[in-house]
Amino acid sequence: MQTARNDPQKTRHISGIFVFLLIGIYAVFSLLLVLVGVRAYRGVVDATETDNQLRTTISYIANKVRAADGMVSLRDIEGLSVLVLGEPREDADADYETFIYFFQPPSGEQGGVYELSLLASDPFEPDMGELIAGTVRLDLSHEGKLLLLKLTLQNGETQQMRLNSRVTEGLGGV
Amino acid sequence: MTQITAHEGNKSNVLLTELVIVILFFALTAVTAMQMFVGAHQKSRSNALVNRAMIIAQDWAERLNGQLRPEDFLTQAGFAQPDEADAGYCLPEDAEGNEVRAVVLRERFDAGELVTVKISVLNNRRQFGEVDEAEQVSPSAPFAALSSASYFPDAPPPDSHPQPPESGQAQSDEHIDGSVMDHAA
Numbered sequence: 001m002q003t004a005r006n007d008p009q010k011t012r013h014i015s016g017i018f019v020f021l022l023i024g025i026y027a028v029f030s031l032l033l034v035l036v037g038v039r040a041y042r043g044v045v046d047a048t049e050t051d052n053q054l055r056t057t058i059s060y061i062a063n064k065v066r067a068a069d070g071m072v073s074l075r076d077i078e079g080l081s082v083l084v085l086g087e088p089r090e091d092a093d094a095d096y097e098t099f100i101y102f103f104q105p106p107s108g109e110q111g112g113v114y115e116l117s118l119l120a121s122d123p124f125e126p127d128m129g130e131l132i133a134g135t136v137r138l139d140l141s142h143e144g145k146l147l148l149l150k151l152t153l154q155n156g157e158t159q160q161m162r163l164n165s166r167v168t169e170g171l172g173g174v
Numbered sequence: 175m176t177q178i179t180a181h182e183g184n185k186s187n188v189l190l191t192e193l194v195i196v197i198l199f200f201a202l203t204a205v206t207a208m209q210m211f212v213g214a215h216q217k218s219r220s221n222a223l224v225n226r227a228m229i230i231a232q233d234w235a236e237r238l239n240g241q242l243r244p245e246d247f248l249t250q251a252g253f254a255q256p257d258e259a260d261a262g263y264c265l266p267e268d269a270e271g272n273e274v275r276a277v278v279l280r281e282r283f284d285a286g287e288l289v290t291v292k293i294s295v296l297n298n299r300r301q302f303g304e305v306d307e308a309e310q311v312s313p314s315a316p317f318a319a320l321s322s323a324s325y326f327p328d329a330p331p332p333d334s335h336p337q338p339p340e341s342g343q344a345q346s347d348e349h350i351d352g353s354v355m356d357h358a359a
Contacts, residue, residue: 015186022193026200033204040211044218051225058229146237161229164236 050153057113057133057151058161061100065147065163068098072165074142077124081140083147087117095120102138103129110134223270227295230272238291244278262292271297 064085065072071086080101087096096117103126104111113136114129137152143162150160241247245263249255253263253276262277273296281288 012186015190019186019189019193022190022197026193026197029204030200033207037207037211040215044214047218047222051222054229055225058232062232159226159229161233162236164239 070166
């Protein structure tokens, strides 16, 4: 008799546990799906940002060099490797120069590729430049008339590209 | 007492059936969502490969720009000479699976010669490893393609008054135009 009374109770308990187990499995798999989605989204965003930094920086510098049309030189100024692009202007009293360089401010601010436009007679001060691309390290060198850009991203990836500077003579020593 | 137990049993069955149907629909949705996540990840990786290929193609185009003898330059740079006339020079795959091919075309005009080098970058790797030979992307479908053209005018005759070349223009009227073709696997 006791067994007959306990059996329905036992069955009811097992049914309840099974229902909760089922709901728990549903919740766990929902959570896993959300986590996978977050990981995929983060990966896509990171890859897109990396590609944008790379392409934007290279395209910007390449267009600047091509627009300079041969008035390109590499100089070593205060320990920095600086790409100098000449901009002679007929409507101005003096010529301008555009400096593109990698700079890490001593104040601890974000380092990156900077650009600075100055009169040819003004002194070069690297901390007055405008940040073009942060979290990107730019190394400049030359192979004859070819300007070599080497970019190092924050994730350690490096990419290099050569640009034909169209100078009549060498680019100048670094 | 027996009727109450049977009634509770029926309610439990209905609940279980409803749960199973809910989980079934959840499973279907999860499968669709996972397909989307994987597709987005693959597309992202494919775009990254295309960007890298485009940079490689631009690099070679800039190096070849203005070369009077691009065939010699390509040979010195490690390109294998073509087996067929229109196959192009081929640089073996690098660590990322990028293979560079260059086809040199020459067109003769009255005043000079136009030398065009068509550069293609191919990558047969999938995002998650090597592909089977049967699934390889066709060699005619590169990731990125550019062409670098240089015009070399003929030298003036000795009895004429030669004009000095303009600075930056030298002996070439150069242009680089290109397109990016995405043939993600």
